[in-house]
Amino acid sequence: MLRFRILAAALMIVAAGCSRAPQAVNEVVSLRVSKIPDTPPDAVWSNAPEHTAKLLLQDLVEPRLAKASTPEVKVRSVTNGSEIAFRLTWPDAVVNDVPEPGRFPDGCAVQIPRVREVDPPEPQMGQSSRPVDITFWRADWQASVNGRPDNIRSIYPNAAVDHYPFEAKSLEPGSAAQREMATRYSPAAASGNRRAGPRDVPVEDLVAEGPGTLSPRPGAGSRGKGEHGAAGWSVVIVRKSPQGLDVRTRTQIAFAVWEGSKQETGARKMRTGWIPLSVREAK
Amino acid sequence: MARVMNWQLGREMSYWYPESRPNKQFAAVFDTNKCIACQTCTLACKTTWTSGRGQEYMLWNNVESKPYGFYPLAWDLKLLESLEGGKWTGRKYEGQTIFEQAPAGERVLGWRPESQDYAYPNVGEDDCTGQIDGGASMAMPHMNWFFYLARICNHCTYPACLASCPRGSIYKRPEDGIVLVDQGRCRGYQECVKGCPYKKIFFNPMTGTSEKCIACFPKVEQGIQPQCFVNCIGKIRLAGWISKPENAKPENPIDYLVHVKKIALPLFPQFGLEPNVYYIPPVHVPTSFTRQMFGPGVDDAIKAYRNAKNDPDLASLLCLFGSSEMVMPRWKRQGDTVSGLDEKGNTLVKVPMNEPVHVRAAYDKLYQISRTNCP
Ligand code: SF4
Ligand code: SF4
Numbered sequence: 009m010l011r012f013r014i015l016a017a018a019l020m021i022v023a024a025g026c027s028r029a030p031q032a033v034n035e036v037v038s039l040r041v042s043k044i045p046d047t048p049p050d051a052v053w054s055n056a057p058e059h060t061a062k063l064l065l066q067d068l069v070e071p072r073l074a075k076a077s078t079p080e081v082k083v084r085s086v087t088n089g090s091e092i093a094f095r096l097t098w099p100d101a102v103v104n105d106v107p108e109p110g111r112f113p114d115g116c117a118v119q120i121p122r123v124r125e126v127d128p129p130e131p132q133m134g135q136s137s138r139p140v141d142i143t144f145w146r147a148d149w150q151a152s153v154n155g156r157p158d159n160i161r162s163i164y165p166n167a168a169v170d171h172y173p174f175e176a177k178s179l180e181p182g183s184a185a186q187r188e189m190a191t192r193y194s195p196a197a198a199s200g201n202r203r204a205g206p207r208d209v210p211v212e213d214l215v216a217e218g219p220g221t222l223s224p225r226p227g228a229g230s231r232g233k234g235e236h237g238a239a240g241w242s243v244v245i246v247r248k249s250p251q252g253l254d255v256r257t258r259t260q261i262a263f264a265v266w267e268g269s270k271q272e273t274g275a276r277k278m279r280t281g282w283i284p285l286s287v288r289e290a291k
Numbered sequence: 292m293a294r295v296m297n298w299q300l301g302r303e304m305s306y307w308y309p310e311s312r313p314n315k316q317f318a319a320v321f322d323t324n325k326c327i328a329c330q331t332c333t334l335a336c337k338t339t340w341t342s343g344r345g346q347e348y349m350l351w352n353n354v355e356s357k358p359y360g361f362y363p364l365a366w367d368l369k370l371l372e373s374l375e376g377g378k379w380t381g382r383k384y385e386g387q388t389i390f391e392q393a394p395a396g397e398r399v400l401g402w403r404p405e406s407q408d409y410a411y412p413n414v415g416e417d418d419c420t421g422q423i424d425g426g427a428s429m430a431m432p433h434m435n436w437f438f439y440l441a442r443i444c445n446h447c448t449y450p451a452c453l454a455s456c457p458r459g460s461i462y463k464r465p466e467d468g469i470v471l472v473d474q475g476r477c478r479g480y481q482e483c484v485k486g487c488p489y490k491k492i493f494f495n496p497m498t499g500t501s502e503k504c505i506a507c508f509p510k511v512e513q514g515i516q517p518q519c520f521v522n523c524i525g526k527i528r529l530a531g532w533i534s535k536p537e538n539a540k541p542e543n544p545i546d547y548l549v550h551v552k553k554i555a556l557p558l559f560p561q562f563g564l565e566p567n568v569y570y571i572p573p574v575h576v577p578t579s580f581t582r583q584m585f586g587p588g589v590d591d592a593i594k595a596y597r598n599a600k601n602d603p604d605l606a607s608l609l610c611l612f613g614s615s616e617m618v619m620p621r622w623k624r625q626g627d628t629v630s631g632l633d634e635k636g637n638t639l640v641k642v643p644m645n646e647p648v649h650v651r652a653a654y655d656k657l658y659q660i661s662r663t664n665c666p
Contacts, residue, residue, distance in 0.1 A: 069457060071482060072396035109348075109484065109494045110405035160344055163496050164406070173342050193343025196498040199475035203499025204345075220458050222478070271403065274480035275457045 033057040035284040036094075036261050038085035044093045045086065048235050048242035053095050055290065056084040061263055063278035068132045069219040073276045077267045081116070081280075087287055092249045094118050096263060099240035104268025105147035106163055107204065112273040113148040115266040116234075116243050120250050120259060120285070122215070128260040131282045133216040140262075142214040142222070143230045143247045147268065150210040150234045158206050210234060211245060219275065254287055261285040292390065295449065298536050299560040299586065300384035305391050306563075307398055307454035316468035317446050317506050318533035318545045318567040319520070320555040322612060324574055324596075325527040326439040328354050328416075332519035332528075336443075339518045340505070345497025348409045351504040352519040354441045358433040358580065359415025362442075363408035366490045367559065371583070373400055377561030379587045388563025389451060389488055399451045401485040433580065438573035441527065443519060444491040444504035445558065445566030446470050452503070455486030468567065469506045477501055488562040514618050514633070526613025532620055533567060544608055544622045544631075545569070552605055554592045556585035571596055603627070607644050615640035 037057045045052040061081050065073045082097040096116050104114045121128045122139040134140035152158065160167045174190035191198045197205065213228030234243035250259050260282035266272040294303050295310035336352040353362045361367070370389065371377070377386040389400040427434065446463075450470045453461040460476040461483060463469070472483070472492070477500040483492045484501060492503040507517035515521070516530040531545040539550035548555040548569065555569035572581045572589050574597060581589045599606045607629035611622055617639045619631030627644040654661050 067396075070396055070398045071455075071457065074394075074396050107479065107494075107496050107499060108406050109409065109481070109496070110403040112481075158497075160347060160497065167347065169347060171342075172344065190343075193341075193346065194498055195474040195502065196477065196495070196500040201475045201477065201498075201500065203477070203479045204497055205499075222458070274478065274482065 031057045033059050035059060035286065036061075036083055036085050038087040038092055038285065038287045040255070040287060040289045041086045041088055044088050044091050044246055046231070046244060046246065047233050048095055048097075048244050050244075052086060053084050056086050056095075057288075059083045059283070061280045061283055063263075063265060063280060066132065066264075066275055066277045066279055069275055071275055073272065073278065075270075076278065077270045077272065078265045078278045081263050081265055083263065085285070087249055087253075089254075090249055091246055092253070093244060093246040095242060095244050096265075097240065097242045098265055100236070100267060101240070102269055103147060103236045105151040107148050108163060110271070112266065112268040112271055113146050114241060114268040115144065115146040116241070116245075117142050117144040117264045118245050118247070119216075119262040119264070124250060124252050124257065124259045128282050130218070131260075131262050132279065133219045133221070135218050137217065139215050139217050141225065141228070141247075141250075142216060143211050143228075143232070143245050144214055145211045145232045145234055145243050145245055147234060147236075147241075148204070149207055149212075152205070152207055153210045213247070250285075253285070255289055258284050258286040297388075297449065297563060297565050299557050299565050300388070300563065301382045302384060304388050304449075304563050306449045307390065312448065312535070313463060313465045313468035315466065315532050316448065316534075316567055317511065318531060318549075318569065319443075320529045320531075320545060320548050320569045320571065320612075321441055322527045322571040322609070323438055323440060324571060325525040325612075326354065326441055327525045328356065328439040329524045330354055331522050331524045332441060335518040335522035336504075339507070341502075343495075343497075345495035346493075346502070348406070349493045349495070349502065350412060351491070351493075352441070352443045353412060354439055355413050356416045356437050357440045357576075357584075358437065360413040360440075362412045363404040363490050364411060364414070365408075366404070366488075367584075369402050370400070370488050370559075370562065374561060376583055379561075382587055384561055384586075386561055388561065389486075390449070390454065390563055398455050398457075398482075399486045401451070401455065401488070403481065403485045404490055433577075436576050438576055440570075441519075442489065442491070442558075443517075443568060444470065444506070445489060445564065445568045446504075446506055447567060448565035449563065451486040451488060451562075451564055452483035452492045455482040456480075457482060464508075467506075467508070467511060469508050469511070470503070471505055471508070472501055472503055474498075474500055474502075488559065488564070489566070511618065515616055516618050520613075521616040523613055529612045530618055532618075533569075542621045542623065544611060544619060547604075547608060547622070552595050552602075553588055554595045554605070556588050556592055559584060560586045603644070610642045610644055611640075614642045 036059045039056045084095045086093050119140050119142045129135045129138035156162050179186040209231045211230050211232040213225040213230050215225045216222045230247040232245040262280050264277045264279040266277050292305040293309040295306045297304045332352045341349045392400040460473045479499040481494045495502050520528040520530050533545045536550050539546040541551050555571050557566045572585050574593050578589050607624040620634050621632040629642050630638050631640045
């Protein structure tokens with residue numbers, strides 16, 4: 009409760025001093041807007057206050073991240089009441105968007121407790137019976153959404169393939185028999201686990217109740233878009249607003265960033281602790 | 292980490308999870324002396340399981356020419372270097388395993404192969420630098436010999452792939468000890484690929500998950516040996532079940548070869564996984580090399596193997612390799628015939644120790660024509 013009061017006081021101080029945008033704020037303040045922007049360069053973002061979140065090593069479970077990489081992520085947020093959007097920006101010189109043996113895509117994630125509480129669950133993936141909702145964006149999924157073909161040559165341009173059984177002449181393309189044959193050699197897809205392949209959105213909705221418990225949260229309907237430029241990645245993640253979050257309330261939020269070129273994947277990541285998240289009406 | 296017993300090391304060791312042995316453990320014996328590197332096993336597996344997209348580079352079964360063949364490149368040398376070869380005192384391993392040598396923050400000592408490392412599935416194939424009249428053109432650390440090492444997943448008692456997965460997506464089946472990746476749960480972190488010292492688990496970039504040898508479990512469940520066993524041209528392979536040494540049953544072919552005769556040895560036991568594919572070491576290779584590869588039992592194994600001609604039981608059991616597609620959990624010799632039996636003692640196959648010899652005359656009197664060897 010004491011912590012809540014301190015945070016509330018901090019917010020009032022911040023709120024008092026922000027007549028111009030963008031302001032640097034020491035928590036994530038989501039600006040009320042009428043329309044949610046879907047792309048990183050959208051002009052709406054320039055009105056939203058910016059929070060610079062320090063990234064820390066994942067140091068709770070093995071495998072841990074041994075060496076710090078991405079130092080911080082800049083976050084802006086807007087909301088229209090039903091949806092909340094975040095724009096995460098961090099420096100990254102090289103695009104890593106091709107998963108291969110020993111190679112990993114860049115990525116980022118937003119985590120919010122399922123239930124708004126003064127004392128939130130563990131910041132690293134939540135805890136038993138106290139779930140956290142996660143929206144995860146990955147550079148390879150973005151490449152796929154952007155139109156990268158779903159074939160081996162988009163990973164290995166010089167690959168020579170003699171024959172796939174599901175391309176046999178006897179199988180009519182698109183027929184049930186042909187699809188069955190393709191699935192037979194793609195066991196993850198057969199079990200509904202679509203870690204790769206064509207997709208409509210570059211993000212995935214997940215829920216966790218502690219490290220190692222990450223599971224899909226179907227139907228959550230988040231979306232996103234990432235763009236890479238000279239300054240690095242800029243990624244928009246749009247999800248449903250946390251229940252009960254409005255100008256009078258607050259919740260907590262945490263972020264994570266994976267640097268593909270440093271072989272960061274899964275638990276090997278840079279992450280933040282909980283950061284207060286509140287909503288402010290646009291002036 | 293828990294303390295577990297690894298009989299191959301002659302001591303307890305540290306492992307990520309407590310000891311939990313399956314009710315039955317799938318195991319195999321490969322006789323390296325009989326392999327001709329025809330790669331029929333490799334293709335049998337490839338066409339059965341890894342013909343899909345993203346599996347192009349995968350060889351769940353591969354055969355490499357030692358000492359210079361590797362798949363992936365230098366897979367064994369990289370770890371041997373970190374473990375400094377591994378030190379044995381008698382039959383006890385005094386060095387560190389990959390679990391005991393795990394760096395801070397890691398679950399096992401591992402390394403990540405990259406795509407290029409898989410690009411030369413048998414570099415140095417059949418390179419033999421000896422027997423060149425004018426002498427060899429260069430000096431190599433290993434002169435004048437090579438042998439073929441056929442490799443599949445070892446369905447280890449203490450799998451490093453399983454220990455490495457932070458999500459618990461890999462499991463060891465209690466009914467047969469076969470190690471599998473839950474394809475619905477894997478998120479493609481490749482920690483298992485990094486952790487498995489044998490590099491027998493592979494990342495599929497088109498599905499985004501890791502995949503591995505499944506010991507043809509749909510066949511094993513029906514009592515049939517896996518594809519790479521039944522298709523083996525050299526008849527070097529025998530699949531079955533292994534017991535702990537103290538429970539060894541001489542009527543079980545794998546137990547007899549591994550525990551009773553001790554002619555079949557684990558591959559790199561010093562890694563600490565208690566692998567369940569056992570190798571009859573090559574008889575012609577310097578044992579300074581094979582001791583590092585198969586542990587301190589090599590000299591005795593070769594001696595017993597060479598003595599098979601005076602050991603009818605052992606000689607007969609070696610005749611059972613490649614004789615039936617069925618898994619033969621029991622065996623017995625009667626005179627100069629050996630039988631593979633099922634659990635109830637029913638005969639699955641009967642094999643004579645000496646095949647009858649037929650001599651065909653060079654001239655066929657009936658058809659009044661000379662026979663040739665041409666097909
Ligand atoms: S050989 Fe490798 S993939 Fe197979 S069970 Fe052992 S650690 Fe796992
Ligand atoms: S099929 Fe048998 S003989 Fe041929 S390479 Fe494989 S293990 Fe060796």
